[in-house]
Amino acid sequence: MRIAIVGAGGVGGYFGGSLAAAGADVTFVARGAHLEALRARGLRMLSDRDDRTVPVRATDAPGSIGPVDLVIVAVKLWDTEGALRSIAPLVSPRTAVLSLQNGVAKDDALREAFGADRVLGALCYIGATIVEPGVVKRTGALAKLVVGEFDGARTARLEEFAGLCRRAEIDVAESPDIARATWEKFVFLVGLSGATSVVRQPIGPIRANPRSRALLAALFGETVAVGRARGVGIDTAFASDRLAFCDTLDVAFTSSMSTDLARGNRLEAPWLQGVVSRLGAECGVPTPADDFVLDALAVYVDGAPDAPRVAVPAR
Numbered sequence: 001m002r003i004a005i006v007g008a009g010g011v012g013g014y015f016g017g018s019l020a021a022a023g024a025d026v027t028f029v030a031r032g033a034h035l036e037a038l039r040a041r042g043l044r045m046l047s048d049r050d051d052r053t054v055p056v057r058a059t060d061a062p063g064s065i066g067p068v069d070l071v072i073v074a075v076k077l078w079d080t081e082g083a084l085r086s087i088a089p090l091v092s093p094r095t096a097v098l099s100l101q102n103g104v105a106k107d108d109a110l111r112e113a114f115g116a117d118r119v120l121g122a123l124c125y126i127g128a129t130i131v132e133p134g135v136v137k138r139t140g141a142l143a144k145l146v147v148g149e150f151d152g153a154r155t156a157r158l159e160e161f162a163g164l165c166r167r168a169e170i171d172v173a174e175s176p177d178i179a180r181a182t183w184e185k186f187v188f189l190v191g192l193s194g195a196t197s198v199v200r201q202p203i204g205p206i207r208a209n210p211r212s213r214a215l216l217a218a219l220f221g222e223t224v225a226v227g228r229a230r231g232v233g234i235d236t237a238f239a240s241d242r243l244a245f246c247d248t249l250d251v252a253f254t255s256s257m258s259t260d261l262a263r264g265n266r267l268e269a270p271w272l273q274g275v276v277s278r279l280g281a282e283c284g285v286p287t288p289a290d291d292f293v294l295d296a297l298a299v300y301v302d303g304a305p306d307a308p309r310v311a312v313p314a315r
């Protein structure tokens with residue numbers, strides 16, 4: 001199976017690098033200094049327990065790869081449109097496309113661009129980021145992939161990809177209900193990213209403090225309520241299940257959005273808390289915790305604002 005990974009960052013780099021290290025036929029579509037480093041030195045993959053460098057193929061010219069069997073999209077949500085336009089040469093009538101991005105609208109963008117039959121469902125649980133060009137670092141032990149066809153079928157393409165992941169020692173699960181699994185991930189993500197970003201702390205201090213813990217619980221609860229109102233089969237108790245899951249995480253575990261905030265990058269909040277707030281308004285479910293997160297992060301959503309010029313009175 002020939003695989004192209006568009007976006008070689010925390011997620012694309014970790015999962016793509018693991019596949020490449022196990023001998024899978026992987027090519028990264030990357031750009032800038034990161035691309036140069038991948039070409040010159042390979043992909044360095046760091047974690048608390050591991051430091052390995054994997055030689056990888058990488059390009060900024062998808063046309064040079066030609067059609068592949070599977071395209072994995074792993075760019076930030078604000079880059080989706082540009083990325084999908086650029087990968088047209090990778091997609092033939094028998095190519096499958098899968099997104100490891102966050103949110104519940106990511107697969108609609110793939111369907112619109114390539115047709116529903118091409119789209120394989122997927123999501124991942126991991127904390128990983130680019131720490132310098134060519135270097136991807138994972139925090140904590142969590143690194144899980146969930147894949148599935150939207151009709152629940154166990155197709156050849158699904159089995160082949162899952163088999164490659166297992167050979168690469170990636171913790172992969174095949175879900176018979178990938179749409180629901182995507183919403184379940186969304187519940188966790190909206191809460192974790194909202195709380196870690198507004199509190200500006202990783203999960204350890206947030207879960208230990210009663211008020212920030214209550215904020216986290218409220219965010220989980222609102223996404224569950226909105227999902228249920230839209231007919232997603234999530235139990236109300238799933239919110240407390242996610243809170244209990246947070247108690248199992250490494251104290252330093254954080255969200256990709258809080259990392260973006262700390263770096264002054266753009267934020268995915270409009271696709272996360274913004275979607276919960278919008279869908280909540282549509283179906284009459286109040287979302288005060290998500291609205292608070294959106295208000296608190298509003299000035300950072302397009303990247304850190306310029307430092308305010310404060311006039312210093314002359315002495």
Ligand SMILES: NC(=O)C1=CN([C@@H]2O[C@H](COP(=O)(O)OP(=O)(O)OC[C@H]3O[C@@H](n4cnc5c(N)ncnc54)[C@H](OP(=O)(O)O)[C@@H]3O)[C@@H](O)[C@H]2O)C=CC1
Nearest residue numbers: 007009010011029030074075079083101102126127128256
């Ligand atoms: N990081 C995490 O722990 C997790 C992230 N996710 C989700 O996965 C998605 C990716 O996140 P993450 O891995 O953190 O993102 P990163 O920013 O680490 O990586 C994305 C990479 O894609 C590059 N890129 C963007 N557009 C293109 C393009 N058209 N062609 C080639 N390269 C491109 C970016 O380059 P440049 O830097 O130049 O923009 C960057 O190197 C997001 O939706 C995120 O929410 C899901 C689970 C966990």
Ligand SMILES: CC(C)(CO)C(=O)C(=O)O
Nearest residue numbers: 124125126189192255256
């Ligand atoms: C919540 C988490 C860490 C789980 O993978 C995530 O998806 C993100 O921060 O982007």
